[in-house]
Amino acid sequence: MRRIAIGQYVRGTSPVHRMDPRVKLVACLAYMVSAFVAPAPWGLVPVLAMLALAIAASRVPSRLIARASGPLAFFVLLTVITNLLVVHEGTPVASLGWLVVTDVGVASAVVLGVRVLALMLAGALVTLTTTPVGITDGTERLLSPLARLGVPVGELATMVSIAIRFIPTLSEEMRHVMTAQAARGAAVDEGSLARRARVVVSLIVPLFASALRHAEGLGDAMEARCYVGGEGRTHYHVLALRRVDAAGIAVVAAYLAVVVAMAVAR
Amino acid sequence: MPITFEQVTYGYDGPGAGTRALDGVSLTIADGEFVGVIGHTGSGKSTLAELACAARLPDAGRVVVDGAPTADRRGRREARRRVGYVMQYPERQLFAETVGEDVAFGPRNLGASRDEARSAAREALELVGLSPDDLIDASPFDLSGGQRRRVALAGVLAMRPRAIVADEPTAGLDPQARQGVLDILRDLHGRGVTVVMVSHDMDHVAALAQHVVALAHGRVIADGTPAEVFSRAEELRRAGLDVPTAARVARDLAARGYAFAGEVPLTLDALARAVAAQAGPSAPRASAASPKSGPESESGPTPELEPGSGSGGGR
Numbered sequence: 253m254r255r256i257a258i259g260q261y262v263r264g265t266s267p268v269h270r271m272d273p274r275v276k277l278v279a280c281l282a283y284m285v286s287a288f289v290a291p292a293p294w295g296l297v298p299v300l301a302m303l304a305l306a307i308a309a310s311r312v313p314s315r316l317i318a319r320a321s322g323p324l325a326f327f328v329l330l331t332v333i334t335n336l337l338v339v340h341e342g343t344p345v346a347s348l349g350w351l352v353v354t355d356v357g358v359a360s361a362v363v364l365g366v367r368v369l370a371l372m373l374a375g376a377l378v379t380l381t382t383t384p385v386g387i388t389d390g391t392e393r394l395l396s397p398l399a400r401l402g403v404p405v406g407e408l409a410t411m412v413s414i415a416i417r418f419i420p421t422l423s424e425e426m427r428h429v430m431t432a433q434a435a436r437g438a439a440v441d442e443g444s445l446a447r448r449a450r451v452v453v454s455l456i457v458p459l460f461a462s463a464l465r466h467a468e469g470l471g472d473a474m475e476a477r478c479y480v481g482g483e484g485r486t487h488y489h490v491l492a493l494r495r496v497d498a499a500g501i502a503v504v505a506a507y508l509a510v511v512v513a514m515a516v517a518r
Numbered sequence: 519m520p521i522t523f524e525q526v527t528y529g530y531d532g533p534g535a536g537t538r539a540l541d542g543v544s545l546t547i548a549d550g551e552f553v554g555v556i557g558h559t560g561s562g563k564s565t566l567a568e569l570a571c572a573a574r575l576p577d578a579g580r581v582v583v584d585g586a587p588t589a590d591r592r593g594r595r596e597a598r599r600r601v602g603y604v605m606q607y608p609e610r611q612l613f614a615e616t617v618g619e620d621v622a623f624g625p626r627n628l629g630a631s632r633d634e635a636r637s638a639a640r641e642a643l644e645l646v647g648l649s650p651d652d653l654i655d656a657s658p659f660d661l662s663g664g665q666r667r668r669v670a671l672a673g674v675l676a677m678r679p680r681a682i683v684a685d686e687p688t689a690g691l692d693p694q695a696r697q698g699v700l701d702i703l704r705d706l707h708g709r710g711v712t713v714v715m716v717s718h719d720m721d722h723v724a725a726l727a728q729h730v731v732a733l734a735h736g737r738v739i740a741d742g743t744p745a746e747v748f749s750r751a752e753e754l755r756r757a758g759l760d761v762p763t764a765a766r767v768a769r770d771l772a773a774r775g776y777a778f779a780g781e782v783p784l785t786l787d788a789l790a791r792a793v794a795a796q797a798g799p800s801a802p803r804a805s806a807a808s809p810k811s812g813p814e815s816e817s818g819p820t821p822e823l824e825p826g827s828g829s830g831g832g833r
Contacts, residue, residue, distance in 0.1 A: 425610065431573040432611040435603035436673060437627030447627075454623065457613035461659070 260320075261383050267496050268310035268381045273390030275497045279504045280378045286511045287370040291518045292363040295511060299370050302507045306374070310381050317373070320380060324372040331368045335361035384416040385489075393491055407481050418466060422459065429458045519600060519680050519712065521547040521570050525579035528565055539565040541736040542579070547681075547714060547729070552707045554727030554744070555716045558758035562736040563716045564606070567685045570714060572597035583681075599628065602679030606686045608670035609663065617643070617661075617669050618654035624677040635676075642676035643669070646702050664695030671702060681712035688722065700726060724748065724762035724784035732759060745781045764789040 263269075268276070283302065290299050307317060335357060342356030379387065392409035399405045433439075438451040523545045529538040539562045547553050547570070557563040568574045569581050572588040583601060586593030605611065614620035621642055622635035630638060640650040646668040653661070658669055667687075674682065684703065688696040704726055707713045717723050723730055723744065730747040732740040734757035740747040748754070748761045751769070760766070764783045772778060776796055783789040 428605045429611050431568060432603060432605040432608065433623075435571055435573060435598055435601075436611075436624035436677065437599070438623065454611075454613045458610050461612075462610060 266311040273386040332365040388413040519584035527578040554723030557733035561733040571601040571603040602674040602682040604684040609666035612658040642672035720762040
């Protein structure tokens with residue numbers, strides 16, 4: 253695909269898609285914590301099983317999962333390499349000058365690699381199966397208690413969802429401007445550093461100009477439709493827990509019970 | 519410099535996957551031609567424009583600019599240097615603090631000295647009908663919409679391209695500014711520059727183009743002279759396109775008993791002459807000057823009826 257697609261929403265009707273975003277967000281958070289507290293090595297079995305189950309239930313094609321995790325692979329690799337090189341306990345299995353890799357290092361690298369991978373794929377799965385609007389709505393509702401402390405939760409949520417909404421618009425315009433500047437002999441990938449800096453300016457200024465133009469237009473359009481924000485705003489899509497959410501909560505609760513039991517038993 | 523498309527296929531989801539923006543497109547743009555590319559939204563006309571100036575490379579097939587395929591590194595570099603690209607809403611590419619700097623950006627990137635670039639900028643501003651003395655030090659963001667579009671055009675012309683590809687160059691302008699942009703393109707064509715204009719305004723295309731390519735769903739559905747392409751009204755309508763206003767009026771008139779000799783008039787000027795010719799000797803001077811002139815006789819009897827001036831579309 254010739255556009256950015258880290259965890260971009262994939263339309264679907266699977267149980268995971270239909271779940272309430274609040275449930276998905278909380279479940280994902282709990283899962284992320286569990287992936288780190290689960291005792292190695294056997295505790296990782298339920299962790300991976302839960303992930304596999306969630307991915308299977310989401311019916312997101314594995315091709316898309318792989319693509320979404322492509323950029324994340326870098327972090328996993330970084331974690332693995334750091335662990336390989338930093339841990340010096342145990343017996344050495346390989347060495348290259350002052351770089352020593354020990355058996356304990358290998359084990360901890362693998363374990364930590366699996367944990368980080370599980371964490372990132374869980375996050376990716378939520379964004380793959382939840383619309384950006386769903387995520388902001390869910391976050392807003394989860395954070396709504398903070399509104400009592402004076403945090404403008406609703407406004408923040410509106411800002412975030414507008415920002416997300418404009419990513420494709422701005423990236424499309426950016427692409428056109430890049431093409432146009434490249435046609436004027438200004439490609440980002442050639443020339444000296446000074447010249448590249450000038451090329452970047454020729455892209456940044458139009459980007460800001462178009463962001464401001466959109467902001468003005470949208471502001472007017474929202475005002476024309478009497479947007480005031482603040483308290484008392486109702487939602488078009490009212491979030492409500494349904495049977496699929498109950499099932500999801502049951503599965504995740506069972507999983508958490510297993511992991512906690514294993515952690516306590518150790 | 520001719521630009522040829524040979525069985526070009528391009529898809530936004532990469533080769534072989536998803537829907538294709540262009541699907542097996544073959545066409546030839548001859549040296550010095552004015553080509554109008556028409557098509558409904560999503561027909562692939564913008565993609566065709568970007569492929570013609572080597573901003574994109576075909577997934578399959580070849581785009582050949584001046585004998586060199588754009589898939590080759592050298593061919594691509596030459597194509598980008600020689601084919602100017604005017605994107606949709608080109609004023610959005612403006613970024614420099616002054617008009618002069620912005621217009622000189624292209625020549626500077628091609629390695630021109632500061633002085634050379636500045637004189638190229640002045641020349642280009644004159645080409646687009648702006649006074650260099652008044653505007654060269656102004657901020658592009660202080661200008662009117664029409665002026666900004668002219669400045670952006672000048673930024674492309676300052677590189678002295680031998681061909682120019684313009685994607686909807688009149689979109690979002692008021693009628694007067696629209697006419698101004700069309701006049702600039704006609705003027706360029708008169709200087710021997712090959713012009714490819716992507717448009718969905720049939721009147722503009724009819725007024726200016728010598729060669730019309732109609733696209734639908736990524737395929738060429740008609741390719742020929744304006745008269746040939748616009749004579750296929752039914753096919754165009756199925757593709758979500760229409761014929762020029764003049765041709766539509768002429769068709770309605772024909773249904774009411776007017777008989778048009780020769781080709782169907784495509785511009786309002788041609789239509790006016792054809793109607794005047796039918797009105798008989800009692801009609802005013804147009805028919806008196808050339809009583810039997812068909813619409814295809816492209817020498818207008820009066821200066822203000824100069825053929826193809828596009829006045830019908832703009833004023």
